[in-house]
Amino acid sequence: MNQTTACPLDCYDACRIVVDENGKLKGDKSHPVTRGYLCPNLNHFTQQNRLLSPQFRGDEISMERAFELLIEVLKNSKNDQILYYRGSGNVSLMQRSCEHFFASIKAVGTSGSLCDGAGEAGVLAGRGSNEVLSPQMIDESEVVIFWGRNPHTTHSHLLPFLEGKTVIVIDPVKTSIAQSADLHIQIKPHCDLQLALLLSRFAIIEGIHDEAFLQEHASEYNDFYELTQSVRIKATLDFIDVSLGQIGAILELMKGKKCAILVGVGVQKYRNGADVLRSIDGFGAIMGLFGKRGCGVSYLGNSLSGIDLPFESLSRRISKPTADFSKYNCVFVQGANPLAQMPNSTGVRHAFASAGFTVYFGLYENETSRSADLVIPAKTFLEKNDFRSSYGDYTLQEMPQIFQSESGISEYELTSRLCNAFGVQWEDESYYLDFFRKQMDVRDGVGYRRNVPEIPYENGFENGEFEFLDTIDADIDDNEGFYLITSKYGQGLNSQFKRAGGVYFHPDAGFDEDAVVQLVSHSCSVEMRVRHDNRLRKDCLLIYSGTPDVNVLTPPHLSYEGESAVYQEIKIKVIKK
Template structure:
């Protein structure tokens, strides 16, 4: 067998691995070349299981019970971004050794509490967290909170105590599936085959692809989800279709919760959220006595009271007795670390990620993130980043942050290193063995090893950490799962012994002028990776011509964009896809009341024709 890079003939026996065209393969006991499997590292629910064939092509693994051989569109875009190929200092190419020496020297000259470590929160490959070990060990400042799902996660934990998800396989037992602010065609496409034969209800201000096929679509006004959830609970009790036996045993505070729902003014509230009594009745009729799964998206919690929104939806699920039963439940984005104790040193000092002020630090280390595009209140973020001291970017792709950094260190792709991949859409835990090599880039572990050696910090071997994560894998018919996964979510009850209902709520509905602001995932991109969208979308009858320029303004900034039309929208809404350049000029530097989450949709937007 020849290695095409060097022309050497390799003597291979069963189990040996070799490189051809840069790709690693294994020879089985009979001497036949075997394709290798790994997992997609991208920040989405799907966690595609993939096969690298003998030509190095990426294909779906047909044996996987969730992804079933189909690769989501994001993975197909994987190799189309502008990859960082070489380290550079102030725009000039340098060697990797020079880059690491400069980083080490900078860290030695900087007081630990003036060093900020800022890592992207969407990394679900577990070894990517190893860098935290070094920065936490030198007492640098880390971050807490989330740009994505923190408010909803907080709401789930307040009610349930632990965040279990409904897996795609669990939906096979469902009779009704409710998509509440969730768009599976874009964010979780591998759910779709599991929906065959189900009744579908969609609650979403956008007429998404799943809404067009649904048995019932409630095109609710944005930020009306809290009120609708409370009204659904109230009418379920009034109509006598709630699960009293379940509540007596598992959620004894339901009477107080029902009293809370009675504070909602029915007629005025329905008018303000644009929902009818008939639609509420239709939802209750469709789910009465049926195995029902409610799948909640992150869009419903992009507000300061986002935790309450998710908590109210959870409360409705509890009223209907949906938890702990086959094919039933309420499912939000899960935690990819649930059931896996972090083996790396934790930070003792953290600041909130959505509102961090970079200018307070003499050294900023950004890993796998693009805060200059993705953080709210872009103008403030850029100004504070410019005023920061020495700025380091460690990642795969060029973006706004890498172009503004002083030192840029290229990372390795998931094919070029060893890792373990978790998921927040199911309980799979998959190995990601090294598949290929290149002459540039450095892995998270190797970077951390070099830093720890320089500062005499103890770091275990890479294999020891990998073995620890492997010990959390439980195999079932060839697929690896987290050993902590429940058989049926909440079948054993809740962390606090029973479900805890919310006991107070702010029912005010904003009356500010302007268009409701919807931020949504772009079908061809992932946050600020891959294809970047442009423009602002309105309903054709919202009063703006396609192609004309408008000035969009919030209380923190304004930006000019070109109008696009989208008939799926309500006339009182505008949509700007996540990843659109300059979108976060409009978003506020505020935190959710619970969960330290960014609140991208809190402000309404005023629109002026130019």
């Protein structure tokens, strides 16, 4: 008998899945977003590299012994000497149950993000809340702008919704969507703030801004216009490598049309990442794109918007991108691979090795599991009960247990055992599942979150008005080296599944294919093999997210707002071997 569930992977799509009696995964044709198709990662879902049994310092042990060791180290550690580090990609709701235990014993958690924190901080500063444009809303658009976002890799189920639309792409890479777009602006990296300011300025000069919307919802727009005038036009256009004609072409294609701007995380991987999103949002406000059907600016949405959690929350936190593991007697890592994904990974690995006792709780073998003292394998999404929210739409999907497995342990089961050992109050699993089920509306066989807007910002902004960026730091970067781009890899997901290798340059950048080069960033360096990609600018190099040792190069800094990693803040010097 066929059963349905949802994909737990960290992406916009949240595929709805039909599992047949042979265990084969198929797309659910009745789902209004995924429409019977699975994303590439789920199409190639595999048990390869799955952790099947607990391990203690490389030796296989029983689950009972693993819990004895874990409970012993927790009981022998002071509360402020226990760090709970949960991966940001854990979008299934029951995966958050582990925090209940660590919050109850007053352990230390993390805040901030390795992914999107700076951008979300900018969105919240301007709009007051972070609401996403659903694919159904984008379907009503006439013009769609992909600003640093590549749907073929990160949001493939959106592609059918683009049929018949004018597509504009702003991206340093000539991505698949850029190759078929009506207009592609191959902007220099870290220049999105300047472009957004110039677009806003010329929209007002040309009189195509939405005066009525601005008077009602963003009355300080004249101050923002004055801010845009502080940007020198010719010098800025020359530096960002965009022509006045291209700015005019963007505005002409948008004029009088329902337009959606879809922004990717790459534009905000900088210390001023919040300002970048605020400037793009500001352009959206100038054009009156908020609160209307088929219009808006959409970033990664908040997957918890409209959802209450039944779990205790940690009160003490440190910034995730700069967490110093060496300061803790017990480090518990859940569903994350910080030794590969955190910036400054050389320092991270030394700090992890210096911690008193390290625990990895997850599904796959990786750099962190291989370095941890204790490894506790998790169950797959097919082997446990859960609910799946999304940051790409407002669905809320139930994920029932479909298969029994002797391997691993679910987040609920692990939390239950720890709570029982420490006398922490904890409910039956059915209580928590019902808690989430009561927050789900089912329409036409599809679950949705309650109390979410059909049209984002239709009733205005949470702050009362849209708040424009009021100061800028848009200095021209004249440092030597190549701009670093850390895009998502099409055949993997961060450090899961297939991982890319090597460093990519334009063929005319001066490096031979297959040659080994030394990449230098500040005092850190790594050797990689050259790959050619003629989609790149000649002043850029691309190392895909998840490539082993890419984060040897990235800096241990936080964004000015949002406590986010700033992977692309640096330029890379390249030395031929």
